[in-house]
Each structure stands twice: as C-alpha cells, then as structure tokens.
Amino acid sequence: MSAARLMVHLGPEVIDPAALLAAVADPAAGAVDLFLGIVRDHADGRQVTRIDYSAYEPMARRLLADLAEQVAARFPVAAVAITHRLGTLAVGEASVAIATSSAHRAAAFEATRWAIDRLKTTVPIWKLEHFSDGTSASDEARWVSGTFAPDLPV
Amino acid sequence: MSAARLMVHLGPEVIDPAALLAAVADPAAGAVDLFLGIVRDHADGRQVTRIDYSAYEPMARRLLADLAEQVAARFPVAAVAITHRLGTLAVGEASVAIATSSAHRAAAFEATRWAIDRLKTTVPIWKLEHFSDGTSASDEARWVSGTFAPDLPV
C-alpha cells in the first residue's frame, strides 16, 4: 500500500523500541511485529565483548529508505519503521530494530522478517567483532563475513 | 530448551512492551521478536468502538503457562514472555503481547508466531466487540466468533 507511513533512521543513538512502536501505531492495525537484532555474547564458540558497526552512511540511508518502500509495496502494512545503530555496541544492546503494523498478523510477521533478511544482504553496513579469550589483556577483532543479495548487480 | 526463562501474565493492566522486552533480554540472544495484538477500528467493514475481553481466568492462566513451556520445548529460545489483557480496551490498545529471544532470528520469529496462533485457539478468552454506525447513541455488541485448535478433545 503506497499510503503506508515509513520511518527510517541510521545513527549512533541508542535504539528505543517504544519509538518504533509509536511510529507504526495505526487505528486500522490489529497487529504489530517488532524485531530487534542484539549483540550476543558468543560467535563461533568464542566470547564476544563488543561489536563496532560502520556504514557507507549516505548509501545506507538511501537503501534503508528504499527498503521501507519495498516492504510497503510487497506487504499490506499500515506502517514500517527501521532503525540501525552505528558505533561501538556492548553485548545486549540492539543494533537494529524493525517494526511493521498491519490489519492482520500474517502481514506484519512476514513484512518484518522479509525486511531484516533484505537489510542484512543489501544495506552497506559492516561489523567488526571483538573477542576475548578470557584474559583481560586480550582483544582480537575480525570483520563479520557478509553476504550480498543474489539480485544485486555484479 | 528447558532452561528457557518464561514469564506469563493475565490481567487488566495496560500492556507495557518494554517489560516484555526486558523479560526476554539474554546475553546469549542475538534476536528478539515481539508481537502485539491491537484493537483495530474496523471489523467486517463496520466501525469498532471498543472490545471487552473476558476469560475463564484460572484455566487461562494455566494454559498461558503451558503455552510458554510448549514454545520453549519446540523452539531454541532463550526466553518467552506472554501477556494478555482483560477488561474494556479502546481502539489502539494492545490486548496481547508475546516476546521471544533466541541466538538466531529464525527461532524468535517462528516461536512468536506459533505462540500467538496457538494462544488464539486454546486459551479460554473471549471478546465482545462493540460497534457504532456513527450516531452517538448507537451501541451494538457481538461475541467475536472463535476457534478451537483441532487437537483439543471434543
């Protein structure tokens, strides 16, 4: 539905889930689905201490806006809100939040899931994962291996 | 996973999504999915003004607790939180909230969706929908037609 309300944000601010829920509130919506991506304490069996998120910011902002429009074109949603955080995030902090609202619940679940899958393979954001082997002095970092959606030009 | 943390609530209190998100926070979780069921302003083309939610409370509480356990048994989730509200709700208010957290996002999406589908067909809660034809004096109510899950004893 082209009348869907869209909100996107990219920046270092702490993600406030209530702001996304407020952004998708709609009297015609009977369902809201909110996804949060969170920094977890492990990856490949190793202890993660923090993750640095960086982006090609102008392009990422443009693609986040495109993504919100694509979600609204593909699913019967009333509103779409997408926020991605940048900078250094501790374990437990949200790096991304996507909320959608719709008259019936199937559309909200499917729209939110499609949006996060698509975001992860199209929006130019990268993460540098910091590990610890348990000794306080150790700090090792590696770029998390990424993926491009198969339909992007090669 | 039997170690998953479970939280359920049934009562007249306004639903606070932040409380559910806090209940499912877990350092091992990389994903959280939160579903909200909301009173919408229309049903079958008519204007809804409010919905009264009632329950067979002791049984509903027991089945909500069973449901949270079933979710944790079926999906690799770190935590499950389910809240259902009772009483008279205005358009835009949340009647139900379900949050799950998991290491990877597929489990959280699938667990939350399974939980709301199952809740709607097993937990003894009913809703009386109030309609308006637009004149202030009019108020007509009807029980929303329900469904039993096919595996319940007949």
Add this chain to the structure above:
Amino acid sequence: MTLDVLLFAGFRDAADGQPVVTVELTDATATGESVYRALEARFPAFRSLRGVGRLALNLEYRPMDSALSPGDEVALLMPVAGG
C-alpha cells in the same frame, strides 16, 4: 449429584447471564453430556449451541463424555477468541 457449572461468553448469555448454574444430574454416570442436557432442559438457547462448545474439567480440556465427580470444577467453553 449436584454440580456447579461455570459459563462464559455465549453460554453465559444462553443461561440468562448467569456465570454459574447449579445442575442436578441423575445419570448413573454423570458426564459433560449430562450437564449439557440439564442446561438444555432449563435454557432452550443451549439447543442451538449443541456441538459448538467444549468441556473444561478441573482447568483442562476433556472429552464431553468424561465422567464427572462431586467437587469437580466444570465449565462449558465457547470457541475461544483471545489475542
């Protein structure tokens, strides 16, 4: 055997709004079916709802032909519509 039957939603409406109805069951083995027949006899509106509801016995769904004992918590449930 005398039993209190809890009623909700459409079943409560069918019993003129009463949340609890006490029924006297005379069957040798009283079941959910006996309860339903007793309610039909007293409240004709139950006739058109036959087959729609389910029996809850001590807070669990149970087959309508389950045997009932004195002190059981018995409820008749319309199709549920939460969420």
Add this chain to the structure above:
Amino acid sequence: MTLDVLLFAGFRDAADGQPVVTVELTDATATGESVYRALEARFPAFRSLRGVGRLALNLEYRPMDSALSPGDEVALLMPVAGG
C-alpha cells in the same frame, strides 16, 4: 581521469586504513574494473579480495564494468553484514 574511491571495512584495511584513495585511471573508458586494477597495483592486499566486492556508483549498486565519469561518487563495498 582522477577519481576518489571510498573504501570501507576489509577494503579500507587492504588500503592501509585509508578511507579514501585517489586513483588515476588511464583506460579510454574507465570502469569499476579499472578502479580495482589501480588499487591492486598500489595495494597488493586487494588481489586476494578480487571478485569479493561490489561497485557502488552515486549511492547505487552497479555492475563492476559500469563506465565512470569525473565527479562520480565511487565506492568499493565488501559483502554487507548489518543487522
């Protein structure tokens, strides 16, 4: 033609940490491929990343053989890993 190339993540590391590298392109028709060859010539670490990245041209994904013009905003992107 002289172009500034924006680099991120692993590509930035491969260019000794530089976020922007200015390249001089001598091909008659300069393309993303020309940019990549110029970077490989200067930073050997780009060789092992050949075929991994994508070209962004004026904030859009474009085929690596797209023709480039002076003033274009050109970036090389490693596989993305947001979320």
